[in-house]
Amino acid sequence: MTSPFPPDDLDRRLVIATQAGLPLVPRPYDLLAEQLGTSADEVKRRLAAMLETGRIRRIGAVPNHYAIGYTANGMSVWQIDPAVIDAVGERVGGLQSVTHCYRRPDHPPAWPYNLFAMVHGKSRAEVEAEVGRIATLIQAEFPGALGARDILFSTRILKKTGLRLGE
């Protein structure tokens, strides 16, 4: 993991300048360079370096999944034998229907689940069927590894802003 960057660093100013979005102008990196008092080549070099090191996952669009028709958003949660959880996570994370997959701590007895996989679909029934297929797949490929499971559907977005670094 890279250490936090020092304040006033150009990378940090570049994060702050682009966290709301990339400018919608024909030469966006030139505009950023002008705003930051540097050259477009330097802006491009820094962005490429941040992509290379994984500090930027990608430059692109984030669709609102409701707006593009994925109205059912189920957080599937799984109680998986810790001995095989990483292999199960890789398998489930690689499925087309899964957009995020994480190993997280359980909180027994209230919360026995240690693997989380977000499944998006065009209806609740579609998500339930897909989660059923994932369960069958885990049972077939990792016999005895799956305990309890559940799906938590979201019923309302209460807030969605994303992280904002201080200006």
Add this chain to the structure above:
Amino acid sequence: MSARPAPAALDELDRRIINALQGGFPISDEPYREVAESLGTTEAELLARLERLLAAKVLTRFGPMFQIERLGGRFVLAAQAVPEDRFAEVTELVNALPEVAHNYRREHRLNMWFVLATETPDGIADATRRIEAATGLPVFAFPKLREFFVDMRLKA
């Protein structure tokens, strides 16, 4: 508090733009022109449609997606079991914290799920304590122990 938007009316070019732009965007002098050419449209048309898709909230963002842990920050998923008769009040208390980046109501005894995002690792414990103090309800933290390979793209 925002309700979920209805699925938007998108034409075929909108869908191709959304699908294409979920991949890598060029780091070049005229990146919009490059993308427009690959989609068989013009730079002006692509920029106009991006503005419209963002204004209509079909796209929540367009730009670099930062991996905040690699910038020194932290993202932690957390949940609370909120009594129904306190749900609106607790939503206001939780959402008031700038560290709360997303918050969703979900169907479970743990019915409020939010993401805490802070610039430093210490900020998470502090935000958790403030939420517990403000709401009088325990916060269950679910820090990610491992992220598995995922493809976050959704086909429009």
